[in-house]
Amino acid sequence: MKFLFIGFDGLRPDMITEELMPNLFRFAQRGVIFESHRCCFPSSTYVNLPSLVTGATPAQHGIIANYYLDRTVDPRERFEGSSVERIEKAQRKYGGKLYDAQSVGEILGLAGRRLAVISTNTPGSVRLAHHQVFDHSHLCLSCHTPATSYPRDEVAQIVARLGAPPQKVFPNLEGITYATSVFLEHICRRELPDLTILWYSEPDDSYHAFGIGAPESLQALRHADSEFARVIEWWRSSDQQESLQILVVSDHGQITQKTKVSMAELLRDVGFKVDDHLEDGADLALIAGYCGGILVRDKDPDLTRAIGQALMAFDCCGMVFSAGRDDVEGIIPGSFSKSLVMADHPRSPDIYYVLRTDNESDGHGYIGNCYFDSGRPVGGSIHGGLHPKEMHSTLIAGGSFFRETATVEACSGMTDILPTVLHGLGMSLPDSTDGRVLYEAMAGSDGVMPDTVSEQFETGAGSYRQLLQRKRVDNTVYLDGGWRSR
Secondary structure, three states, X not given: XXXXXXXXXXXXXXXXXXXXXXXXHHHHHHOEEEXXXXXXXXXXXXXXXXXXXHOOOHHHHOOOXXXXXXXXXXOOOOEEOOOHHHHXXXXXXXXXXXXOOOOHHHHHHHOOOOEEEEEOOOHHHHHHHOOOOOOOOOEEEEOXXXXXXXXXXXHHHHHHHHOOOXXXXXXXXXXXXXXXXXXXHOHHHOOOOOEEEEEEOOOHHHHHHHOOOOHHHHHHHHHHHHHHHHHHHHHHHOOOOOXXXXXXXXXXXXXXXXXXXXXXXXXXXXXXXXXXXXXXXXXXXXXXXXXXXXXXXXXXXXXXXXXXXXXXXXXXXXXXXXXXXXXXXXXXXXXXXXXXXXXXXXXXXXXXEEEOEEEEEOOOOOEEEEEEOOOOOOOOEEOOOOOHHHHEOOEEEEOOOEOOOEEEOOOEEHHHHHHHHHHHOOOOOOOOOOOOOOHHHEOOOOOOOOOOEEEEEEEEEOOEEEEEEEEEEOOEEEEEEEEEOO
């Protein structure tokens, strides 16, 4: 048995319609639709790709944001998940163990099995899908940057066969076509790896640049869907249809940027010394964003509480998380504990904040808007927070290993995908996995859903209140969403 992940970066499930994505829509109708699938917090690519390949939450694997300051690696320069150079720097500092959980590249490599990664995302994103590429020499191809791809000889073969990859532009239509061709004309011409990850950077690229329902984004959706159709046509006509199992995934959803703010300016205006590091006497190091992180000088508890109180007083601030005072509340009065959203790794910031969101429709009719702090335009999209439209991501499965024309109503999550695949490959799960095996989706299942327990938490201070909703299946926790309630 073999597995293929096809990733549509940032794809909201409500965009999978017969009009916009007819091929994926038909594939879903024939296979298993996971209607309550959730990503991890922060709802970012460079957090959720590690969760996909480790089956672990950020609290376990340690990649706790797209960008963060890890003073163990460098006290001034932030880690950037988009940068191969920054990833390799952190790898060296941690002795080749950037992740605190085993990844699928390691697991398969140690068992003498094979992985292939083909992606049109940033070079760093591709490397995070297989960060141990030097120790386990599976194909890891960044389609737009072959210089950061390995093994060198195999990358050279691909370029010789298909030509140099196209330059990345938005929408990234040519890149998606190139990646599909690598799979069909290189990977499929030999024995398939045990797991192949074919990752499309669309619709995320176009959502960010143009907005969720913009014409350019819809063009990107339709093009990615047509390339998906090439893969499905090959699969259905090949001798691999029985043995190859296909899982379509997205790493998060998206909402629309509505109102621009500067958190650095707001914090300076109320008297804090703000920098992007702590080496020159700043009160706080700010990694700004819609979902941002703050490191506090000397982890001073009084200063931490003062910063948290200031955040809660800003009308643009939605949610605030700090180190746990208990299992629910953080040490900042009115904040939630980072452990409540499985983001309490030692690398995580002293304070996470998420800017305020709403449930209104954007200019194209899609629900979900937010304050934002980025260089992207008003009307472009963003993710990283806890709006339900961000947390609700895509998982669809097809193949002989899975049920036909079925819907899984029980919650599933990013951390469940690897355990399910390892079960299908007849391999044991490492202790570092947080997810569960999705038995209810498998062929031969009686279709009975596991029991799901709903959980709701609320906290606040003064006039500030925030709310978080979760679900639990056995010991696995899923985040439905969170928001400022007043």
